[in-house]
Amino acid sequence: MPDSLSSLLPEDATTASAKSAGGATGSLSDAALPGAAFNPDDFDVELSQTSLADADEVLKSTLDEAMSLVGGNRAFLALVDTVSGELVLRFTAGEGWTDDIRRLRVNVQAVSGGGGSSRRGITRHVVVNSRPYWTGDVSRDPHYIGFFDDVKSEIAVPITASSGGVIGVINIESTESDLFNQEHARLLAPLTRRAAIIVAMAEHQLREEALIAIGRDFNSMADLDALIHDVVQQAKKILRADDCSLFLMDEAAEQLELVASHGPLEEQAGQHTAKYRIGEGLTGWVAQNGRVIRVGDPRTDSRWKGVFMEAPAGEIAAVMAVPVHTHRLKPGVLRVVRERKGSLYFLPQEFTQADEDVLVTLAGQLAVAIDRTRLTSRLLNAERMAAWGEMSARAAHMIGNTVFGVKGHLNELNYILKEKDP
Numbered sequence: 537m538p539d540s541l542s543s544l545l546p547e548d549a550t551t552a553s554a555k556s557a558g559g560a561t562g563s564l565s566d567a568a569l570p571g572a573a574f575n576p577d578d579f580d581v582e583l584s585q586t587s588l589a590d591a592d593e594v595l596k597s598t599l600d601e602a603m604s605l606v607g608g609n610r611a612f613l614a615l616v617d618t619v620s621g622e623l624v625l626r627f628t629a630g631e632g633w634t635d636d637i638r639r640l641r642v643n644v645q646a647v648s649g650g651g652g653s654s655r656r657g658i659t660r661h662v663v664v665n666s667r668p669y670w671t672g673d674v675s676r677d678p679h680y681i682g683f684f685d686d687v688k689s690e691i692a693v694p695i696t697a698s699s700g701g702v703i704g705v706i707n708i709e710s711t712e713s714d715l716f717n718q719e720h721a722r723l724l725a726p727l728t729r730r731a732a733i734i735v736a737m738a739e740h741q742l743r744e745e746a747l748i749a750i751g752r753d754f755n756s757m758a759d760l761d762a763l764i765h766d767v768v769q770q771a772k773k774i775l776r777a778d779d780c781s782l783f784l785m786d787e788a789a790e791q792l793e794l795v796a797s798h799g800p801l802e803e804q805a806g807q808h809t810a811k812y813r814i815g816e817g818l819t820g821w822v823a824q825n826g827r828v829i830r831v832g833d834p835r836t837d838s839r840w841k842g843v844f845m846e847a848p849a850g851e852i853a854a855v856m857a858v859p860v861h862t863h864r865l866k867p868g869v870l871r872v873v874r875e876r877k878g879s880l881y882f883l884p885q886e887f888t889q890a891d892e893d894v895l896v897t898l899a900g901q902l903a904v905a906i907d908r909t910r911l912t913s914r915l916l917n918a919e920r921m922a923a924w925g926e927m928s929a930r931a932a933h934m935i936g937n938t939v940f941g942v943k944g945h946l947n948e949l950n951y952i953l954k955e956k957d958p
Contacts (some may be wrong), residue, residue, distance in 0.1 A: 546653045591738045596627045605630045606720040607683035608708035615704040617775055622686040657681040662692040663702045668721035668835045672714030693724045693730045701884050746774050763905055771898050775891050777872035784868040792823055800846045817841035822857045822869045831854045832886045846873045851886040858899045862906050870899045
């Protein structure tokens with residue numbers, strides 16, 4: 537008999553008595569999507585018209601089409617949650633699904649069935665090996681963990697991002713034995729590609745919306761410090777980083793100083809303790825050369841010094857830093873760090889070109905905000921000095937007139953005194 541997945545239910549879940557037809561669990565808008573950066577080569581005219589609001593429906597219809605195409609009875613589409621490292625059932629099709637089953641989470645790093653079994657599930661097997669898998673007799677399959685007792689055959693096909701790595705799985709089950717074969721896997725491949733494009737476009741749209749929201753903040757927030765902290769926090773979230781820090785140039789000391797951070801360095805921000813000399817480490821190199829740097833394990837880069845550690849060196853998966861070009865001679869640096877996550881070992885964890893484009897955009901907006909604030913301050917100071925100058929001129933004129941009048945009276949008094957003097 538196949539192993540049971542009942543042990544994977546959330547701790548607070550209660551057994552659902554009523555069974556329901558397939559549906560959706562949550563929405564892509566609130567999912568921790570993998571870094572499936574949109575590839576222009578994947579552009580599809582029809583799919584390009586898909587809004588974020590419609591993405592869920594397109595993925596659900598894709599799953600229905602996949603199940604019908606291969607003659608399955610039930611199916612689900614699971615996506616990787618980049619926060620927990622688990623596969624989350626996002627969409628289901630066919631009869632028999634309960635809310636409890638839909639809440640199942642498959643830990644890709646280490647999942648086993650009950651009773652000490654070494655089985656870890658066909659879905660996990662597909663994620664780990666990045667290739668389709670099918671079985672005609674689940675009771676004899678070494679990987680299978682069962683959702684339902686009547687399943688005889690199962691096929692699972694990976695959803696692979698254009699940048700590499702499996703970001704999800706389409707899994708289809710049947711009550712017939714020996715139903716699926718290699719031809720079915722071939723038929724499902726275009727549908728998994730469609731799903732990958734939709735996921736990538738959804739993440740792309742979510743990032744666009746976040747950037748637009750930050751743009752509104754630039755126009756509405758007058759407090760530069762609050763704006764900087766908002767940008768740093770949002771950059772960390774958008775780029776799935778574990779730390780985002782902003783260093784600005786102290787021109788008097790010729791050093792970069794940490795002014796804002798969201799992550800392990802947060803307590804050092806503004807304390808004048810976290811500083812880089814120009815050219816020191818990856819951060820100092822960016823300030824010196826005014827160019828972007830994007831690396832995986834920083835220990836492999838000769839420029840890395842590890843001066844301020846967001847995480848132990850061996851736990852850093854990627855570092856990316858971009859210059860913040862203000863009107864001052866030396867730029868600041870906006871930097872993000874991503875820690876290595878063992879639960880996401882099957883996904884590339886380095887920052888992508890799409891990630892770089894986002895960070896460069898944010899750095900450009902920050903530079904404009906910083907320059908605008910400085911210019912506004914200079915204008916206010918100039919206006920203040922002009923006002924003081926005008927007041928001084930008027931005061932001098934008034935004092936001059938008074939002194940002139942007093943001087944005239946003194947001269948007249950002196951003349952009178954001389955006439956009365958014998």
